[in-house]
Amino acid sequence: MRLGASGFGRGIQVVDSGNELTNDVVTITQLEVALLAQARDLQTELETIAARSDIGTKPGLNRLLQETVLALLRSPEYWSHAKVTNQTVRSRAQASQVFEQLSVTERSKFSRETLVNVGGQVSRQTYQPKPDADSAAYIVVTLIVGTADDQPLVTQPIHSASDLQAALRRLGGVTPDYLLVYELLWTPQDASDSLSYDQMLAAYPDLTQIS
Template sequence: MEQDLQAMSDSDGADDSELTNDIVTVSRLQIALRSRAKRLQTKLSDIALRANTATTEGLFELLQETASTLLENADFWTHVLAGSQTVDSREQAEALFNQYSIQERSKFSAETLTNVNGVVSQKAPVATPSSEQSAYVVVTLLLGTADDAPLFNEIYSTSLLRDVLEEITLLRSRFLLVFELLWTPQDVTDSLTEADLASDYADLVPIA
């Protein structure tokens, strides 16, 4: 669920200095939810399949729907990781964005749904039985925006997370350069164990 940063750099001729300079803000927002939020995985799959990821408008709609869906599931939030960094060039931003994307995808046991530049790919999930109690789903939002300052600071509470997600729904569409939605597991019959969360997502901060 992404778009090339350089390809999205041309906005609609707006005069805003933030839109015409090379400064880019790259943000990562990662939320762990209790696996009882089974409808979340289904909803994310639905909106990802519908999204037109080949256009700025489609990516913005995907971002808004994702943020709204996470707000609807606030009762299931357990952990969060938030970071937003401003860099001086689009090349730096693209490198940082790709670093985050590769880092997060490397944690997946399987990626059964992708929608990149409007091309959808689906694979049948492979069952991976575990004797441990399943507990979590982790959702990651990666954004590149034309803002000249970070979108948010570190988050340590549900109230701050709610505020950030609400602000994301109010972002200006023309400022969105790139967006990628990742969640794991994607299979609704699967979820992450306590051990998975501790080993792969050790930087997440408990908020519930």
């Protein structure tokens, strides 16, 4: 599943380089959260959010980010693994390149995209589960966020539930003025699809188990 919108636009060069909202500096934050497959309600909630989201405006995109964060915060009992990375770059063009590279890398891990919403254009593909598929073990949710911040949003690695909670709250606190671009991806999207433990480790080897 892919849900996103691009909004870096054209940067503005100003003398006061300390003004985060008008300079060209962009921070790209990627947060990956693996949850136990029992969190099936989360899949349904994310799909509902995706279907009704107005991502053509900054307030709509910001509301999507907040609703995603809230959905994850409501499922702490299913949190299993996580990872956060930050990249701060000096230009909007470089930020767009970094963002697209991260997006393509994450989407290449999927064998199919069954639900796509880009710029409000929604497309769906039906999924037929394989009879010999491994048992579902995990759901992985990825948030890729571009903001006008001049410093990383999350400075500490995630090792515990409290670390993940703090990272989610930080992302959920991004205001519409600061939010430039956001993409939400999760796998599997369809409740009948599966992501086994071995598949999760192969696709997301750098995730850290939450203590």
